[in-house]
Amino acid sequence: MELDFTIISLTALTAIYWLTIPIVRLDAELPRDEPIRFNRLRQKVYFYEYKQDKVRIFSKKHWGIRPVVYNWSDLIAEVYSLYAPMGNGGLVENIVIAVRKTGTNEIIDRLFFSHDLEDGKQYWEIIRLFMQQGPDALPTFVRPPRDWDNDFELTPIRRLAPRVQWPEAIDRESRTGPTPEETT
Template sequence: MTVNGARPLLHPRAPGWKKDLAAPNDKPVEVVTTRYISNPPNCFDQIYLELPRQTLNVRGPIAILAIGLMILFVLGTALYFLTLELDYPSLEYLIADLMFLSGLLLTAGSAIWGWRLDTECPRDEPIRFNRVRRKVYVYRFRSNAFRLFSRTEWGVQVDVFDWDDLHAEYCSAYGPMGTGGKIEMVMLTVREPGTNIAKDRFKFAGSQEDGESYWTIAQLFMQQGPQAIPAFDRPPRDWNNEDDTLNIARRLAPKVKWPEDIDFESRTAP
């Protein structure tokens, strides 16, 4: 799908692509209205800027749903063993039992995935822009729905990219909801140097407004410095200081802890 005849610059195209934002070193085209941005930057100085970033727009409901699914799994298992017959009178009974057991396994797997996703995803997944090194440092959470108990497929990784290789894209699609629900986000895509081939993509913001505003702030900082960042009326949010919240997912979520070497590199000049 294209917008006004436009086509995506990069290939393969991003799912739900609607438009490309300004290139990293182009003049910003977005006017930042700070009162409409969800959260101000976490911190910034003469060298680096850190913006908040969340893979999950809402925390808590998935964990609650996972608890409900696990309860359903336990009740279903109890019901199965209470009604279990050792001698199947027909093939239909065997097929029905296999379908019921498959449903129980799917319920358990969904519960485990939802619980791990909502409680193990960090409280924030920030992204740092270092204007002196011209590098971008991304604190990312990985998960794998098909390897629920893997230690290597779940957890935080930090990726480092060149600022010049980034490309911002606005994407939206309608999710599989009963009443229809629009899912929109701004993605950051990493290009193969000197080409228009996308080699990696990750979520930058969960709405068009936040994504375009954050991207403009990053452009202003990288091109002009911290004095170009607009003033915010409220202080930054302390993502690690949320132990008093009633949200079970946020209470259990790990705090943000950058690896020491990356933490030092991302905040300093060469």
């Protein structure tokens, strides 16, 4: 009887530990925001993606920051909705950016874009305008862009989150146009 209690206790402790570590790790490591950079001149989009794996909770390979670069022509916006048991009716509508394999319709990656359907549509249209016609085609915004370093709406825990640090090569590439050597 005592052995059964010990086995059950160890199993419960292991399960609680395995469920708690990813939550704590997300709170401590998730960056303040997950920015997207659009380079119209290169026709590239740069994502600052945070990877997580709830099975391999101590893995450095499966957890952490992963900057990824995709061609603008390979991106599409997808809307999906699902019903979940919630107090507000249960309908959840999100927008993700799907990345197609070049030259095909095979989806190779999906990146979260927006929780709100209407806001997501507006953001996507603004991005399309910028990538196709440039900054002069953008509307005049009522509010200035959000400054993540001085945003007082963030919770105290989110203020302690790590700042976004792009790798130097990607930071330089995402801010500049192609050089004459790259265009030939």
